[in-house]
Amino acid sequence: MPVLSIRDATRSDLCFIIGLIAHDTVLDLIDDPAQADGDDYAAAFQAIDSDPNQHLLVAEIDCTPVGTFQLTFTLGIFRRGAWRCTIEGVHVSSEHRNKRIGEAMMVWAIERARERRCSMVQLTSNKKRTDAHRFYERLGFSRSHEGFKLYI
Numbered sequence: 001m002p003v004l005s006i007r008d009a010t011r012s013d014l015c016f017i018i019g020l021i022a023h024d025t026v027l028d029l030i031d032d033p034a035q036a037d038g039d040d041y042a043a044a045f046q047a048i049d050s051d052p053n054q055h056l057l058v059a060e061i062d063c064t065p066v067g068t069f070q071l072t073f074t075l076g077i078f079r080r081g082a083w084r085c086t087i088e089g090v091h092v093s094s095e096h097r098n099k100r101i102g103e104a105m106m107v108w109a110i111e112r113a114r115e116r117r118c119s120m121v122q123l124t125s126n127k128k129r130t131d132a133h134r135f136y137e138r139l140g141f142s143r144s145h146e147g148f149k150l151y152i
Contacts, residue, residue, distance in 0.1 A: 002061045004104045008049075009056040009068065014041050016058070016065045020091035026128045055112075059092075059105050067092040067101055071109055073116055082119035085109070090123070106139050 009017060018041065019033035035041065048054040053074070059067035069090040075083050087109050092101050113121045124147045125132050133143070 004066075004101060005060050006057055006105065006108050007060065009045075009058045011042065011045055011049075013058050013065065013068075014045060017056070017068045017089075017091075020068055020093060021089070023094070024091065026126050056089075057105075059101060061096070061101075065093075066096040067105055069105055069109065071112060073113075073118065079119050083116055084120045084122055085113035085116065085118045087121060087123040102135065103139065106136075 015033045015036040018031050018036045022031045022033055045056070048056050048070070053072060055071040057069055057071065058065050059069075067090075070088050072086040072088065073083055074086065075081065087106070090102065090105065092105075110121055121141075123136065123141070125136060137143070
């Protein structure tokens with residue numbers, strides 16, 4: 001596999017990131033890469049980019065974006081005031097799937113969590129993503145909780 005690099009996203013990456021999200025066949029989303037320069041995306045990017053506990057990331061091969069994900073570091077009271085890392089928005093472009101890119105992204109994310117002295121890494125995955133569930137379990141994640149969402 002060619003060398004994968006992971007870097008902080010820039011505002012110019014928004015079209016790529018939103019494109020990956022918009023073409024997700026499992027989710028019913030309203031995201032449109034043609035609107036990537038809109039004020040709502042710009043405000044969200046600025047808030048994420050300025051928060052030291054948020055990292056919107058892009059995975060690249062030979063300077064070409066192939067994936068994205070976001071890390072959120074949260075301090076909690078439980079587990080003796082431990083930090084935890086939430087991985088979300090994990091997407092790999094369709095032409096780069098099944099090449100261990102997702103695995104490299106997760107290994108990288110877990111290492112960042114260790115560096116931040118997190119006591120756990122957590123994520124959610126849509127119930128329709130059975131392949132993704134096997135993938136996460138292969139990496140050592142367990143189905144320890146049931147997730148709930150309320151869209152408002």
